[in-house]
Amino acid sequence: MTILVVGASGATGRQLVNQLLLQGNKVKVVVRSKEGLPESWYNNENLGMITASILELSDHEMSEYTKDCNAVASCLGHNMTFKGMYGQPRQLVRDTTERLCNAINSNQPQSPIKFVLMNSSGNSNRDLDEPISFAQKCVIGLLRLLLPPHVDNEKAADYLRTQIAQKNKYIEWVAVRPDGLINEEEVTAYEAFPSPIRSAIFDAGTISRINVGHFMSELINNDTLWNTWKGQMPVIYSKS
Secondary structure, eight states: OEEEEESTTSHHHHHHHHHHHHTTOEEEEEESOOTTOOHHHHTOTTEEEEESOGGGSOHHHHHHHHHTOSEEEEOOOOOSSHHHHHSSOTTHHHHHHHHHHHHHHHHOOSSOEEEEEEOOTTSOOTTSOOOOOHHHHHHHHHHHHHOHHHHHHHHHHHHIIIIITTTOSSEEEEEEEEOEEEOOSSOOOEEEESSOSSOTTTSOOEEEHHHHHHHHHHHHHOHHHHHHHTTSOOEEEEOO
16 A cells, blocks of 8 residues: 655654554655664665655645655644744644645545544544533633644534535545554554543543554554544544
């Protein structure tokens, strides 16, 4: 398979790329800079690098980069700096999701393309009844006011839910919601649920970035797993 990954230079994006390569896929990554990328990527014939700021690509370039892909994965996020959180582009994840989907639709692929979005357990799936406490609603309300990246994540998932939805001819999607991200060296046991089983604010669990990368890679490569979760927003936790 050939997969386009955006947000590949981030901590979780790197793990996803490594997992995809381990499974023998061909991977194209879009990165703003090649500085600091793993040395192993430069010598891997299955990896192609596109140096660009993703939202500065033209519609034609977006179309060309997605044309031969079986899947597209986004691990985009905002840098946790003042400029990264409050500067432009405020809707990096949402706008990139829309433009990638538009590119896929314009290509009219013969088979649906898998779109995997890394999202957040703090974002509710409004297609389901996911009750949260009043206190958590208050905190999330403050996050929407104070942290533009949280709103960006919500809008990106909402775009897939409402605009791509369940019957798009060319795109199938999954929005992966990891709980508290940690770093580990190896893939460990983890589990996925349709909705959070604990409070993302007051009782967060953990999931390693390598486990998130592994789950996203498995979604792309394992059709049985894909059919289990397509059109949904699974929440993943590492097992105790």
